[in-house]
Amino acid sequence: MMTKLPVSPDRSAGALGWFSLALGAAELLAPALLANRLGLRGRSTLLQLYGLREIGAGLGLLSGRHRSAWLWARVAGDVLDLATLAAARPGRGRAVGLAAVAGVTVLDVVSASAAGPQSRERNKPEPRDYSDRIGLAQPPEQMRGLARTESSAALAWERRNIA
Template sequence: MTNHYVSSSSTHALAQGLGWFSIGLGLAQLLAPRRLATSLGMDEHSGLIQAYGAREIATGIGILTQSDPTPWIWGRVGGDVLDLATLAAAVPNNPRKGNALMAMMAVAGVAALDVICAQELAAHRQDQQRRRTYRDYSNRSGMPRPIAEMRGAARDFEVPKDMRIPELLRPWTSGNPVPNDNRAASSSETTTSTGVTVGQPSPSGLKPQLSSAQTVKTAHQTVT
């Protein structure tokens, strides 16, 4: 998850503030372009300042009216770059050079706020998209009913015999499996000198098969 320097509510509040600031600055540029141009030593650029004012008003309205103001904040960043370029071009041979430099510093400070706000808005939007992509199952227990109702539900459960000892794994006598209750009786089976257990036919009911070594040993004992 992206690390945020500003909370989501603070970011949107900052965006709203920038929107109102943009409208206020745009009105000043639109209604008094000559006065602003004179104070900045840019008398011949009053029409350009008025056009920038219309741009600021449009951007501010977009920020305040749209549910996602991120594109409009980035639009403010682009406008800030354009304002800085215009002021920088007017600094040389400017009789009011100090005012122009102060205006550049003010625009640079607002531009920094615009960049921070745009980045935070984009980061919060990415987090919201991730939350929509991955479902949240943290409130699920995996039980069909609440835990209080599940407690003691298996108290009367009886374990089947074949779950204690599977039928195919029980001792075999006379081709049939010995019941669980008779396991102790089947433990008395004897083993011959050849190592073959008597009374344990295979599960198919056939007699136990001897290996080749056991067959030779048994034959040798019979001859001797």
């Protein structure tokens, strides 16, 4: 069973968008530092490319359009990140990186599932109930032509009183 988000799908998508921008900026601006800490020495260019991917996903999420697709793109990126970290040199940094990415992956999957098309159906407002309203003051047979008659009478009254 999928875990429910404690916040709305829109809010979690927005938060993940900002997180993507921050992570992408870090990967772009300090790739050598991150590569060394994660056991990916010599993979700075790869981390910069991952940073561009993160920034793209963040901008997509913050645009507000097709959020479900952007969230699933984040999940795909998480899988790529996990595979890259799994191939990294063993060490504490790699273990911490794997744990962090695994945690974010869970959040991304839950958010993407909550933002899918089926959630839009669940969140659709209930149709309004007008069953207690009466549209016509009298039965339709008695109402037919009444507007025409009343507007003619009003027009005649207006002509008499204005002229």
